[in-house]
Amino acid sequence: MKLEGKDTKIFELMRRELDREEYSLILIASENYADEDVLAAQGCVLTNKYAEGYPTKRYYSGCTHLDEIESIAIERAKELFGAEHANVQPHSGSSANMAVYYAVLDRGDTVLGMDIAHGGHLTHGAKPSFSGKWYRAVSYAVSEKDEMLDYDEILAVARKERPKLIIAGASAYSKFIDFKKFREIADEVGAYFMADIAHIAGLVAAGLHPSPFGHAHFVTTTTHKTLRGPRGGIVFCNQEFAKKIDSAVFPGIQGGPLMHVIAAKAVALHQAMTEEFKQYQKQIIANAKYMAKCMADLGFRIVSGGTDNHLFLVDLTPKNVTGNEAQVSLEASGIMVNKNLIPFDTRSPGITSGIRLGTPAVTTRGMKEKEMEIICVMIDAVLKNLNDRSFMENTRAKVREFCKGFPFYSRMYDI
Ligand code: PLP
Numbered sequence: 393m394k395l396e397g398k399d400t401k402i403f404e405l406m407r408r409e410l411d412r413e414e415y416s417l418i419l420i421a422s423e424n425y426a427d428e429d430v431l432a433a434q435g436c437v438l439t440n441k442y443a444e445g446y447p448t449k450r451y452y453s454g455c456t457h458l459d460e461i462e463s464i465a466i467e468r469a470k471e472l473f474g475a476e477h478a479n480v481q482p483h484s485g486s487s488a489n490m491a492v493y494y495a496v497l498d499r500g501d502t503v504l505g506m507d508i509a510h511g512g513h514l515t516h517g518a519k520p521s522f523s524g525k526w527y528r529a530v531s532y533a534v535s536e537k538d539e540m541l542d543y544d545e546i547l548a549v550a551r552k553e554r555p556k557l558i559i560a561g562a563s564a565y566s567k568f569i570d571f572k573k574f575r576e577i578a579d580e581v582g583a584y585f586m587a588d589i590a591h592i593a594g595l596v597a598a599g600l601h602p603s604p605f606g607h608a609h610f611v612t613t614t615t616h617k618t619l620r621g622p623r624g625g626i627v628f629c630n631q632e633f634a635k636k637i638d639s640a641v642f643p644g645i646q647g648g649p650l651m652h653v654i655a656a657k658a659v660a661l662h663q664a665m666t667e668e669f670k671q672y673q674k675q676i677i678a679n680a681k682y683m684a685k686c687m688a689d690l691g692f693r694i695v696s697g698g699t700d701n702h703l704f705l706v707d708l709t710p711k712n713v714t715g716n717e718a719q720v721s722l723e724a725s726g727i728m729v730n731k732n733l734i735p736f737d738t739r740s741p742g743i744t745s746g747i748r749l750g751t752p753a754v755t756t757r758g759m760k761e762k763e764m765e766i767i768c769v770m771i772d773a774v775l776k777n778l779n780d781r782s783f784m785e786n787t788r789a790k791v792r793e794f795c796k797g798f799p800f801y802s803r804m805y806d807i
Pocket of ligand 1: 589
């Protein structure tokens with residue numbers, strides 16, 4: 393790393409973070425390891441250049457190469473997902489969602505999204521977000537019976553609330569989402585339909601989750617989760633809405649695009665077209681399914697009864713442990729998870745009754761079912777020894793050794 397011996401403070405912290413990522417088990421479902429090619433594109437001179445506007449229609453001179461880079465990113469995004477139009481400029485998934493709101497809603501309009509307490513995202517209408525502050529946000533939940541989406545119930549809410557925009561997509565929902573049904577509901581009440589595939593984009597690209605393309609008016613995604621690219625967002629739509637979306641992103645809600653990130657998105661989208669990426673996505677799901685089974689065998693309750701995708705929620709109630717206690721003890725043991733509300737949780741978001749586990753990052757390292765079982769046994773043991781410092785320290789050392797068997801950044805950097 394080039395900062396060595398210069399900005400020693402930042403260098404040392406970067407080195408420590410590299411060490412943490414390499415020698416921890418990252419089970420946070422929204423995280424992944426971008427590879428050296430993505431990192432190279434993201435850490436290059438493209439960061440220097442202003443390129444407000446779009447390819448061939450920029451406000452500044454000197455954009456020839458950037459025009460080509462952005463055009464390639466757009467073409468790759470369209471090809472990968474089978475979309476008519478792609479805007480690759482959103483700085484994040486939240487910005488991508490905001491652009492759709494900005495393009496088709498007026499302040500005060502009604503939006504219908506998944507309740508954040510049941511797996512939805514902040515930008516789907518939660519109170520602290522712009523989406524809950526500037527719009528009349530109403531929500532649907534999972535069914536109490538099986539903790540899955542109940543499309544008749546969603547239709548009933550839509551009929552009652554008459555939203556202008558319906559959002560499907562989640563941060564913590566482990567079953568397939570039926571985008572076709574969502575579109576039918578939207579059509580019935582005269583709403584736009586936006587599918588937010590931030591979490592499942594890699595699975596959709598690989599054909600392993602039903603695609604929203606052909607059903608949704610707008611599809612938004614992040615590029616850094618299962619898609620394994622740089623931190624960022626993309627909005628897709630048909631030609632009909634292309635102009636509206638482009639002017640919502642710029643100049644509506646953003647200024648100059650992050651061209652280094654757009655180059656890194658292009659690199660990641662190219663990787664996502666390979667057979668290797670498809671196999672990777674298959675293994676993510678196989679690992680998640682097997683991990684959910686192992687956790688259930690160890691006496692944990694799996695929300696919704698299992699998983700179809702890359703993540704699942706574990707209800708810790710049978711173990712008498714809170715999500716927060718689990719997160720803290722597991723972190724001290726080198727296992728990164730996040731506390732998560734489970735549907736109909738009686739605890740607060742800061743405490744929670746559950747944790748969310750995801751397999752994208754450990755699968756990137758080459759771990760398979762056998763390793764998932766070992767990880768589950770380690771999690772169970774830590775939760776049985778919650779406040780035992782030396783147990784956590786021993787586990788931390790074990791995790792470090794375990795990670796050495798699946799090197800990722802240590803193949804590229806001297807750590
Ligand atoms: N949409 C969903 C479903 C998400 O899970 C997330 C992030 O976790 C986002 C949008 C927002 O992405 P970002 O954190 O890049 O703003």
